Amino acid sequence: MKKYCLLTAFTVLGLISCNNEGTAINNVASMKTPQMENFDKAFKSLGEPQNRPNEEERKRNTSELSDRRKALLVPASKELILSTGITEAEITRKTSGDMSQIIVWATQIYMQKSDEIRKNIKTEN
Amino acid sequence: MWITLIYKFINMKKLIVSTLVLCGALSFAQSTPLMIHNYSKLSLEGRLMACSRINPGGYPVAFAAPNLPYGVYTVPPLTTDVEYVTLNTSAASLLPILKWYVTTAGGTTAYNYNDPSMAGISSSVEWAMYHFVTKDDQGNGVDTFTMGNPIVSNMAGFSTNLYQLGTTAEAEWFSISGMVYLQVYDY
Numbered sequence: 208m209k210k211y212c213l214l215t216a217f218t219v220l221g222l223i224s225c226n227n228e229g230t231a232i233n234n235v236a237s238m239k240t241p242q243m244e245n246f247d248k249a250f251k252s253l254g255e256p257q258n259r260p261n262e263e264e265r266k267r268n269t270s271e272l273s274d275r276r277k278a279l280l281v282p283a284s285k286e287l288i289l290s291t292g293i294t295e296a297e298i299t300r301k302t303s304g305d306m307s308q309i310i311v312w313a314t315q316i317y318m319q320k321s322d323e324i325r326k327n328i329k330t331e332n
Numbered sequence: 333m334w335i336t337l338i339y340k341f342i343n344m345k346k347l348i349v350s351t352l353v354l355c356g357a358l359s360f361a362q363s364t365p366l367m368i369h370n371y372s373k374l375s376l377e378g379r380l381m382a383c384s385r386i387n388p389g390g391y392p393v394a395f396a397a398p399n400l401p402y403g404v405y406t407v408p409p410l411t412t413d414v415e416y417v418t419l420n421t422s423a424a425s426l427l428p429i430l431k432w433y434v435t436t437a438g439g440t441t442a443y444n445y446n447d448p449s450m451a452g453i454s455s456s457v458e459w460a461m462y463h464f465v466t467k468d469d470q471g472n473g474v475d476t477f478t479m480g481n482p483i484v485s486n487m488a489g490f491s492t493n494l495y496q497l498g499t500t501a502e503a504e505w506f507s508i509s510g511m512v513y514l515q516v517y518d519y
Contacts, residue, residue: 235413247412251371254502254517260495270481270494272506272513280508307509314367314511321413 238324242283242290246317249283277306284313291316364510366459368407368414368427372501372518374474376407378464380429381480382419382457383488389437390460390488392453394419397431397442405429407516409469419457420450459512460485461492466501466516474498479505479514 239247252258253276264273288298288309302308370376383390396405407414407427414426422429422445432443434453443450461480465473480492495504503516 250369250513250515251517253504253515254371254519256519259502260504265495270483270505270507270512272508277508310508311511318413318415 235321235324235328238328240290240320242287243317243320245283246287246313249280252279274306277310280310281306284310287313287316363418363455364458364507364512365418366416366512366514368462369412369513369515370407370410370414371412372466372516373409374466374468374501374516374518375409376462376464376477376516377402377404377467378462378477380405381461381463381485381488381490383460383484384456385458385484385487387456387487390484391436392457393435393488394453394457395433395435396422396429397433399427399429407464416459419454420445420447458484460488461490462505462514463490463492466498474500477503477516479503481505481507481512 258276258279260273260276264275267273285295285298289295298309302312380396381393383393398404399406411427416422416425416429419432422432430445432445432450432453434441434443434449443453458481461478461484463478463480464476466475466477467473475498477496477498478490478492479494479496480490481494482492485492492505494506496502497519500518501516502519503514505512505514507513
């Protein structure tokens with residue numbers, strides 16, 4: 208009796224997983240890792256009213272993002288770099304804590320991962 | 333005596349090699365990636381341009397050909413992660429650019445992105461401007477934005493803004509250690 212119960216349970220599980228495979232949405236957005244999503248959100252947050260460039264930042268004669276606004280991107284950038292298995296110590300050694308280097312490094316990882324996701328979708332379809 | 337001479341020679345060679353490497357790095361440093369994030373519900377339709385920061389007239393001045401199926405260079409609504417690493421790899425982007433209209437003192441030529449000339453052009457220009465109209469889902473124009481790095485675009489005779497507030501959207505152009513970003517938000 209126990210055997211049958213288990214067998215039924217596994218069969219049901221198997222059916223559910225097969226069903227889910229068919230309904231999975233095949234787009235890049237749905238396959239992004241949580242760290243990639245947070246990285247996205249950080250860049251988007253630059254447009255929130257409190258994060259917009261202030262008077263002083265707009266008067267500067269450079270296109271370089273201000274340190275105040277770079278700091279908004281650093282936590283999500285670090286999180287994304289760490290998610291690839293790179294350690295905090297390696298980040299410090301490679302970037303000496305420079306915010307720009309951390310963000311650009313994370314951007315490269317982000318784009319590489321997006322490309323991989325896109326390629327996987329292509330081969331699956 | 334011979335040993336010291338040989339030693340000096342090797343040292344000089346090192347210096348020459350490292351100088352050459354540095355020159356190479358500097359000449360390629362001008363070509364940096366562009367990342368476009370359109371967070372708005374509007375489509376952006378206009379002209380994307382890269383030009384030289386140092387040559388008179390901004391030559392070579394490169395305008396992107398329309399990305400298919402559009403009639404002008406277009407970034408659809410809610411489209412992010414549009415990256416162009418260089419002009420001569422622009423077909424690999426989410427919104428591929430297959431052709432560039434390049435103006436020099438000699439005139440304007442249309443080049444395919446992978447034309448052998450594009451590598452040299454790409455390394456001598458910087459991302460300078462995206463001059464676009466925001467359009468709603470009915471195709472009605474809302475605002476005109478002239479975004480770009482004024483220091484670079486002025487070389488080609490275009491004045492641009494790093495930050496602009498429209499009636500329904502805001503846009504900004506900024507760089508992080510050489511990487512260039514254009515972001516458009518609803519507000």
